[in-house]
Amino acid sequence: MSFEFYKPANIDEASKLLKNSGYVAIVGGTDTIVKIKANFYKALKALVDLNGLFSKEIKVEGDKCIIGSACVMNYIAEHPVIKENFPVLAQAALSVAAVQIRNTATIGGNVGNSSPVGDTIPALYSLEAEVNIVSDEGKRVVPINEFITGVGRNVLKPGEMIESFAIPMRKTKGSFQKLGERKALSISKINLGLSYWNDGKPHYRIALGAVAITVLRVPKAEELLENSPLPLTDEVIQQAATYAVETAKPITDIRSTKEYRKQMAGVLLKRALNAIRE
Amino acid sequence: MNSEVNEIEIQFNLNGQDLKTKVLPGMTVLEMIRRNFKLTATKEGCGKGECGACSILFNGLPINSCLKLAATLTPTDKIVTVEGLANDELMQRIQKAYVDEGAVQCGFCIPGMTISTYSLLKKNPKPTMDEIKFALAGNICRCTGYRKIEAAVAKAAERGEK
Ligand SMILES: Cc1cc2nc3c(=O)[nH]c(=O)nc-3n(C[C@H](O)[C@H](O)[C@H](O)COP(=O)(O)OP(=O)(O)OC[C@H]3O[C@@H](n4cnc5c(N)ncnc54)[C@H](O)[C@@H]3O)c2cc1C
Ligand code: FES
Ligand code: FES
Numbered sequence: 001m002s003f004e005f006y007k008p009a010n011i012d013e014a015s016k017l018l019k020n021s022g023y024v025a026i027v028g029g030t031d032t033i034v035k036i037k038a039n040f041y042k043a044l045k046a047l048v049d050l051n052g053l054f055s056k057e058i059k060v061e062g063d064k065c066i067i068g069s070a071c072v073m074n075y076i077a078e079h080p081v082i083k084e085n086f087p088v089l090a091q092a093a094l095s096v097a098a099v100q101i102r103n104t105a106t107i108g109g110n111v112g113n114s115s116p117v118g119d120t121i122p123a124l125y126s127l128e129a130e131v132n133i134v135s136d137e138g139k140r141v142v143p144i145n146e147f148i149t150g151v152g153r154n155v156l157k158p159g160e161m162i163e164s165f166a167i168p169m170r171k172t173k174g175s176f177q178k179l180g181e182r183k184a185l186s187i188s189k190i191n192l193g194l195s196y197w198n199d200g201k202p203h204y205r206i207a208l209g210a211v212a213i214t215v216l217r218v219p220k221a222e223e224l225l226e227n228s229p230l231p232l233t234d235e236v237i238q239q240a241a242t243y244a245v246e247t248a249k250p251i252t253d254i255r256s257t258k259e260y261r262k263q264m265a266g267v268l269l270k271r272a273l274n275a276i277r278e
Numbered sequence: 279m280n281s282e283v284n285e286i287e288i289q290f291n292l293n294g295q296d297l298k299t300k301v302l303p304g305m306t307v308l309e310m311i312r313r314n315f316k317l318t319a320t321k322e323g324c325g326k327g328e329c330g331a332c333s334i335l336f337n338g339l340p341i342n343s344c345l346k347l348a349a350t351l352t353p354t355d356k357i358v359t360v361e362g363l364a365n366d367e368l369m370q371r372i373q374k375a376y377v378d379e380g381a382v383q384c385g386f387c388i389p390g391m392t393i394s395t396y397s398l399l400k401k402n403p404k405p406t407m408d409e410i411k412f413a414l415a416g417n418i419c420r421c422t423g424y425r426k427i428e429a430a431v432a433k434a435a436e437r438g439e440k
Contacts, residue, residue, distance in 0.1 A: 029347055030345050036304065100330060104342075104345065104346060
């Protein structure tokens with residue numbers, strides 16, 4: 001295990017370094033170090049330390065809530081703006097691993113790692129978040145549902161980094177659900193983010209993780225729910241769950257079977273809808 | 279050690295002392311505190327974030343030192359290990375409660391357990407049993423079955439009320 005280590009002083013320098021092949025960005029390191037130890041990177045030449053370059057804070061700017069990419073899970077889970085307005089994200093962040101990891105694991109790393117089981121990702125989908133990307137050549141904005149392109153793959157080009165996430169500022173209700181081997185320290189077999197808001201009209205956003213190579217929305221269920229009077233009846237919730245089962249296209253792997261995951265997509269949606277019913 | 283590889287000079291605060299040291303790019307904080315500073319209370323169990331034996335306080339918060347690279351440390355970073363809390367009133371109360379409850383068998387997990395207990399009780403001096411379990415969820419013990427550890431945390435909290 002022999003590689004170089006760079007601590008760039010600014011975003012420009014970091015971006016130039018990351019254009020070299022075999023150069024990998026590191027922040028919390030909870031994914032990167034496990035991968036290095038497991039010999040995942042066949043041609044690792046250098047680590048580029050992004051600590052200190054991006055914000056570790058959450059701010060409301062105009063009609064957006066801006067989450068710095070270096071925010072760690074516990075900070076997000078405990079932040080009053082997130083708890084008040086985006087409960088799905090607070091719950092997702094709190095469901096990651098255990099307290100020690102939540103104090104170093106960043107949201108930028110969770111999305112940057114682009115694993116189909118990353119827990120903040122379905123939450124960000126359900127909140128219609130945007131990813132603010134930066135490099136030495138400028139900035140661009142990509143909606144979260146266009147950011148991840150496959151297992152461990154995303155739209156970042158060499159030299160590009162995640163600066164922050166922007167969530168439309170509105171009060172939502174929501175629920176994050178996940179199934180793992182045990183409560184703490186388990187990677188999701190399947191997870192689900194649900195957000196609901198009402199701006200004169202009800203809106204539901206349902207995002208399923210670990211049931212395909214990227215997160216899937218369940219538009220048929222969203223439409224059904226948006227056209228159903230409140231409070232939702234058990235029949236409507238059951239029908240929405242059936243749509244979630246139909247939408248899920250999971251695989252069988254070491255964590256679970258595809259049949260189980262498909263059924264559980266419906267169960268998790270029912271749990272989430274019941275959780276936001278008063 | 280391979281001397282051709284670039285060593286990186288880092289500065290940080292360890293158990294209250296400002297220090298400088300040289301580390302290899304891939305060295306974890308865990309390896310550094312054990313090898314460079316001979317502070318061996320902090321243990322390596324799994325080496326991948328799952329067991330908590332390597333727990334330390336990083337800027338006041340518990341983290342797994344096996345997953346943090348030493349090279350990422352900066353002069354404002356503060357690391358505290360169990361050794362650094364030897365004279366701390368709360369840590370002593372916790373250690374005494376572990377002994378009194380018979381919560382220590384082989385002892386391998388205990389430095390990590392007591393670090394997690396310490397950061398729980400600092401933040402929340404009167405935790406419920408559920409809060410105790412949640413705070414210790416990242417620490418594995420292969421000996422005790424956890425009951426006595428949970429009882430020790432509760433006892434440390436109770437004794438702090440006086
Ligand atoms: C024991 C254990 C349990 C875990 N449990 C869970 C869990 O329950 N749920 C879950 O979702 N995850 C879990 N994880 C995974 C992990 O903790 C998260 O994915 C974490 O959020 C990654 O953040 P980091 O800062 O540590 O990332 P790093 O390891 O530093 O980086 C991860 C990846 O993202 C890239 N990256 C980081 N920051 C940026 C940026 N600003 N711009 C561009 N690219 C970037 C890196 O290059 C790297 O490829 C677990 C990990 C461990 C070790
Ligand atoms: S050695 Fe660090 S968590 Fe197991
Ligand atoms: S006392 Fe042996 S592992 Fe906990």
